[in-house]
Amino acid sequence: MILLLILLVTGAFLYVFPGPTVFFVAAVLIHAGAGCLAVAWFGRGMARRWQASTPSGRAGWLLLSSGAAVGMVLIYTGTTRPYQSLLLIHIVLTVSGLTLLASRAVMHVHASRMRVLGRGAAAAALVVLLAAGATAIRQNWRGFVISNPELPPRSMLEEGGGAGGPFFPSSSRTSTGGRVPVDFFTESAQCGRCHEDAYAQWSSSAHHFSSFNNQWYRKSIEYMQDVVGVEPSKWCGGCHDPALLFTGMMDRPIREVIDEPEAHAGLGCVMCHSIAVHDSMGQGGYTIEYPPLYELATSDNALVQALHDFVVHLNPEAHRRAFLKPAMRDQAG
Numbered sequence: 001m002i003l004l005l006i007l008l009v010t011g012a013f014l015y016v017f018p019g020p021t022v023f024f025v026a027a028v029l030i031h032a033g034a035g036c037l038a039v040a041w042f043g044r045g046m047a048r049r050w051q052a053s054t055p056s057g058r059a060g061w062l063l064l065s066s067g068a069a070v071g072m073v074l075i076y077t078g079t080t081r082p083y084q085s086l087l088l089i090h091i092v093l094t095v096s097g098l099t100l101l102a103s104r105a106v107m108h109v110h111a112s113r114m115r116v117l118g119r120g121a122a123a124a125a126l127v128v129l130l131a132a133g134a135t136a137i138r139q140n141w142r143g144f145v146i147s148n149p150e151l152p153p154r155s156m157l158e159e160g161g162g163a164g165g166p167f168f169p170s171s172s173r174t175s176t177g178g179r180v181p182v183d184f185f186t187e188s189a190q191c192g193r194c195h196e197d198a199y200a201q202w203s204s205s206a207h208h209f210s211s212f213n214n215q216w217y218r219k220s221i222e223y224m225q226d227v228v229g230v231e232p233s234k235w236c237g238g239c240h241d242p243a244l245l246f247t248g249m250m251d252r253p254i255r256e257v258i259d260e261p262e263a264h265a266g267l268g269c270v271m272c273h274s275i276a277v278h279d280s281m282g283q284g285g286y287t288i289e290y291p292p293l294y295e296l297a298t299s300d301n302a303l304v305q306a307l308h309d310f311v312v313h314l315n316p317e318a319h320r321r322a323f324l325k326p327a328m329r330d331q332a333g
């Protein structure tokens, strides 16, 4: 019973709040683990339980077991797009099986047929209502939209984070208002582990060569810094050098950091894929969100990496939400 409760609670959590959080990772692992245990535990006594059950009880166990079987398949296949309908089948089967068994358990044994039907209908209505509520909360994260201020800033000093901001005169911001850890923008190859195509395309693209791995650009900035100093060149950094700008390395003359990997990272994958909100005023007016748990995704530790990859495989929704905010698809251009 406890196992079923754990599965119900973690399953509901996974459906309602998929996001890059520790709770989500824990829920994915617990749900899969408890699922395996439940199959082993209930599988043993199933023949006896079947014998002792009424027809409605049998229907409940049948739904639940087929849902569990689909769940086992999902552990193997994962729930990426091609397997989403299988995931839906898993949810519908297990939830209806549980509803049937639970409503039977609270029903009086000698209740009249009408009563049983009435309560069954009430239980089904409740589940549908809960599912609708859960779906509404699940969809509710789509708040990242492009919106522009009513009036443009009166001067450059009011753009982005303002003259006091760490990235001024670029209009770009971070969701924390502060800097971003050094290795955030330089780990594109880690994404390439799974997204081989995207990585291959990007590797030879202008986005890869936007920064000081581009000699025309390097010369332009060196010249600019010689003439007007370092700060104005940070404006260019908002579009060309995220790995330097957001880590604070662009506060020094570029000649001092030209040999660092950050100077050659270009516009890495997360430059675009961690843009959470922005306006379309130009000048690099966007906000970078450093996704929680990012260290997990790019860890060099084999165990941590395997854990991350397993969780992304089992349930990529949190990963999707971290790296593809709706505006990128819905409001492109």
Ligand code: HEC
Binding pocket: 079, 080, 081, 082, 190, 191, 192, 193, 194, 195, 269, 270, 273, 297, 308, 309, 310, 312, 313, 316, 319, 320, 323, 324
């Ligand atoms: C462990 C393998 C793995 C790694 C590493 C990985 N991804 Fe993914 N990514 C996936 C899977 C699996 C999906 C879901 C695909 C699906 O549902 O069909 C996904 C989905 C996405 C999506 C959404 C695509 C869509 O169709 O909704 C984006 C964007 C993305 N990843 C970007 C990145 C970026 C950026 C990195 C590097 C920081 C990265 N990924 C690292 C496995 C990975």
Ligand code: HEC
Binding pocket: 206, 214, 216, 217, 220, 221, 224, 233, 235, 236, 237, 238, 239, 240, 282, 283, 284
């Ligand atoms: C608003 C974003 C943005 C800002 C700010 C910006 N650039 Fe660019 N830059 C671009 C884009 C986009 C391209 C590619 C244009 C193309 O290929 O048609 C580019 C191209 C270039 C190129 C040509 C690179 C090549 O290989 O062809 C140089 C050089 C360059 N920029 C220098 C600068 C300098 C210097 C600054 C600051 C004074 C700056 N950029 C500011 C977006 C920007």
Ligand code: HEC
Binding pocket: 188, 191, 192, 195, 198, 199, 200, 202, 203, 207, 267, 268, 269, 270, 271, 272, 273, 328, 329, 332
């Ligand atoms: C210049 C910005 C930019 C960069 C850099 C970038 N992407 Fe994307 N990427 C996008 C946009 C925008 C989309 C959404 C396209 C759409 O579906 O309309 C996208 C889509 C995707 C998708 C979804 C699948 C698809 O083809 O629609 C994946 C996966 C992905 N990118 C991975 C990566 C990886 C891995 C890297 C680095 C090697 C990377 N991207 C670099 C902007 C970028």
